[in-house]
Amino acid sequence: MKIEANDDYSRFSSAHFVGRLDLAHEAKSILQGKQNRELPGVIEEITSFAHGKVTSIEIFSELGARIMSKPKGKYITIDAPEIRSGRRYEAEISAITAKQIKALLPQKESTVLLIGLGNNRATPDALGPKVVQYTVATRHILQQDDALCNLAPLCTLAPGVLGITGIETAEIIKGVVQRIKPDVIIAVDALAAASVKRVSTTIQITDTGIQPGSGVGNKRLPITKETLGIPVIAIGVPTVVSSSVIIYETLLTLGKELKTESAAWEHIDDETFLHIEEELLETFEGNLIVTPKEIDRLIENIARIIAAAIAQAVHSGVNQHNYQLYIE
Amino acid sequence: MKIEANDDYSRFSSAHFVGRLDLAHEAKSILQGKQNRELPGVIEEITSFAHGKVTSIEIFSELGARIMSKPKGKYITIDAPEIRSGRRYEAEISAITAKQIKALLPQKESTVLLIGLGNNRATPDALGPKVVQYTVATRHILQQDDALCNLAPLCTLAPGVLGITGIETAEIIKGVVQRIKPDVIIAVDALAAASVKRVSTTIQITDTGIQPGSGVGNKRLPITKETLGIPVIAIGVPTVVSSSVIIYETLLTLGKELKTESAAWEHIDDETFLHIEEELLETFEGNLIVTPKEIDRLIENIARIIAAAIAQAVHSGVNQHNYQLYIE
């Protein structure tokens, strides 16, 4: 869903479609339409940095949550297209990201459990496990050596996915949380975007945890403060494009082509879209992944940046200049 | 492009579209349309086996080649949907495939160079390197031990892709062919299909080699008998779906939805399709991959079957009952 477009997006803004969007930022843009109308219960603030921008959305009322099809809470989106050009802006972007994560962490020194959600064997779903792989655990070292006083206790878990382990991911996490009693969870997951331009260039940070049904894999129980008893900061990055988007863009483009035949185009409404989508999902058996060709490389880039950001957010002794020594 | 459909496929049968189809079988179906009309210079023969069928297409005239946008030669397609259900029919399907490969190999004992085309790091393009990995090279052992008399000399090469090595793949192959002088090349490559149902379930075997521009990666010089001086048998398997197909299917489905508005639908012709495609490719930067979610697992299944088929085709001592001992 190109948010810059001039078409009337409200035409397709069915709750169905918006409800399936992982990024609050995209949901809001579509709901607002080109008239950029106000959404009740939702506020937004945008700031820029040298190679990108930060959009902070807060959903503060039940009405806002219902309209956005997302729980109340903060949704921070970092957009940095230069992530794709390799490691040139890694230090800058990870420092910006770290600042946003840190703002959501408990103030005092705390034990962090980093959870890498997703399936290590399927490239576009491997973001979470990759971030865990780049991260250096410190919890077991600190227990032995108090001298490393500028590192906080951090431990990691890549619990796998239900389809492979036969265990609900949320159950594994609950069990481990009960044993090791961390103060906060940071959960990293792959998302689906409405635009291919966002794949591996947008980072969403939220204090609302992981909701059922979002993401690429099958994560069915929520991983939230309500279910675990401790704050859950979720970091999500789009790695695939929702296949509905291609259908939607095809229809929009057709609309432009047929602009003189307005009579025909008027028949293409929400219902038509849902019918077409349903039929195509049947044709393609509902399990297609749409992703950029170079997704392997993109995931490496973004996983490094997120691991670098987490290290800077969690450890007071790690910063933009030395983080390279604290990621693997 | 679902060949069972009842729509008039001829509407979109532009040379542009057919020329981009990797599978001769799909090209022929679309060109024939639902009237199943004769194509000059092209003959087809279909046989069945327990869990699939074999379609042999021969393009025998220049006219046929021009219509099909493919060089003259044999194109054998093995369709076996059960490949997806795991290893249950591996022995059966690999034996059928072996028979087809063997029919294209030189009669007398010969040295085979197996080439695995594609990029090992990008899952859907990794089929060729995977087949090489499952295959046991014998050429160096035979030079030492004459007793293994039922194995033919087989060697393997996974030359990588231009974007990673900086060398045209065809140049690497030419150099190696000149040094080791094999009698025949078997080249395995990933293809794009017009239907997601074909991903990892269809095997195309041809004696026309690898043509420029086909496949998932960037292979730019042909790998053919003309360029290398020895027969080149190409084995291709679809691992992705051409993104044009989703656009095409969207339009077809829309057509069905709007069937009463025939006036509008009539404006959606070849030219409209090309316009829409061009614009969408720009939107998505022309480098999207559309592939089933479980592509990692599917590629493992099909790579095993092809490695098993090559072992049975090349070595007189390997058959449907003992092939497991000759693949890795």
Added chain:
Amino acid sequence: MKIEANDDYSRFSSAHFVGRLDLAHEAKSILQGKQNRELPGVIEEITSFAHGKVTSIEIFSELGARIMSKPKGKYITIDAPEIRSGRRYEAEISAITAKQIKALLPQKESTVLLIGLGNNRATPDALGPKVVQYTVATRHILQQDDALCNLAPLCTLAPGVLGITGIETAEIIKGVVQRIKPDVIIAVDALAAASVKRVSTTIQITDTGIQPGSGVGNKRLPITKETLGIPVIAIGVPTVVSSSVIIYETLLTLGKELKTESAAWEHIDDETFLHIEEELLETFEGNLIVTPKEIDRLIENIARIIAAAIAQAVHSGVNQHNYQLYIE
């Protein structure tokens, strides 16, 4: 420690050395010496099969446990050198192994939690995670579909190692066990052997669980019935050779060379061995791995066999003829 040797092994049979042996079979052989003397509290039974043998050792008294430096319980060793020759005897060896595992499992239908211990990133320590990877989890499918009545509920976990996660492996397991309440645990781990011939050809199955300090990695808390409240069947396979063994074999061989100089040789006793070992461990920083060159391939072979054996032991519907359909 070649148990067929004619040298007097009792010379070096210090508790230190035997205590570090992972295989009960090797410990017993060394303790018995060439006189094959009786060990109190320990019984042994040997049976043969076509391509190997099964040695069942039971330590039934506290005295036996102290002498063997191992807890009371059953230790079954399967020796099958043909594992190295590839997949020729996979069906036979996995069926034999399955029978031994099954004898230790609870009689009635039960939920099994398979745990793959070790570090996926270090080849010789990756056996556990590899077995998990080859195993198909069924627990989540059975909850949905009662028709698959010949499969038992099996789930899997590869918890990683402390050095990477920052969490004691036993803590992760405890947490998950408390949540999902399996009836029995099967834990697979890499071991160190006293002979390179045993690497990937010997399988040890025991009902005593995993003890602290054994194995290749750093597993520090026990994973046993005492700590988890449910039976723990441990399956271990040597993937490395203890570096003490090379030192020991060097001294033994020197002894043979110097046999006429018996005066000198007599000075080389247990204490000398320990001194030399200590000094060499310092020289080599105590963290050397000694392993066969082809360890990557050997681990694949043995991981397949163990996954096949577990499938046959756990599911009444899986046997020697169809197991290939139930491993990945």
Added chain:
Amino acid sequence: MKIEANDDYSRFSSAHFVGRLDLAHEAKSILQGKQNRELPGVIEEITSFAHGKVTSIEIFSELGARIMSKPKGKYITIDAPEIRSGRRYEAEISAITAKQIKALLPQKESTVLLIGLGNNRATPDALGPKVVQYTVATRHILQQDDALCNLAPLCTLAPGVLGITGIETAEIIKGVVQRIKPDVIIAVDALAAASVKRVSTTIQITDTGIQPGSGVGNKRLPITKETLGIPVIAIGVPTVVSSSVIIYETLLTLGKELKTESAAWEHIDDETFLHIEEELLETFEGNLIVTPKEIDRLIENIARIIAAAIAQAVHSGVNQHNYQLYIE
């Protein structure tokens, strides 16, 4: 072979032993003994840098070559133990290494073919392929875009090993060299050292190419200026310890333990060593790898440094401050 030791190394300085040493530096130290005697036809120069030192050895006469069991030419050794502590000194060490490589490269702009020798599937032999993986090829981009004027044309090849491809590695390289006509080859390979301290901390650079029989794998034909017609710069890094070294160190340590029994110790000479080694190699089937436990991580560190050094040596536009943008 700890070169700092006070023992009389000349006792074991058999040509057999020295001839098998991959590092000229180690060979020289052992041949010189603790008296540090002059070697005819061999000169050495040592310089230091902040976190290591550079030893340049030149063998300039046939006599020197015979004594050292190595061809005439330059052998530069960079010792930098801090490589193990991660990425802290990566910039410094790669810049020093780059300077040494550059001194051996042809002066004028030239096309470089980087060859990664070794087996990608066996961790300690995977150094060459890993360096290729971290290196960005530029030859194909330059052909399209003259603007990138500070990058030289670089292409890469990871030819695999004979045991897997069935083709002599040198044959593949010859074929490719004949087709693409590079000006110089840089070949990276894994070596065996006499000391575990050198594993992944010592880099040897030589203008004598790759000789038959050295390294971890089976590389049988030489890859040298004589066989290929263009200069071959070989970069080698120890990734394993020669298993003879453990035997040797065991005997030396025993010697110290038995120092009062000089009569016995005097019987342990070169011949004894060779007998013991031969017998142990038989015991261990001659194919043991001795390597540090964390070899996976060490190989990543050193492969990055070598890729960084090659980029800085080859491209005039790449330096210590921006190299991170030119490695993958």
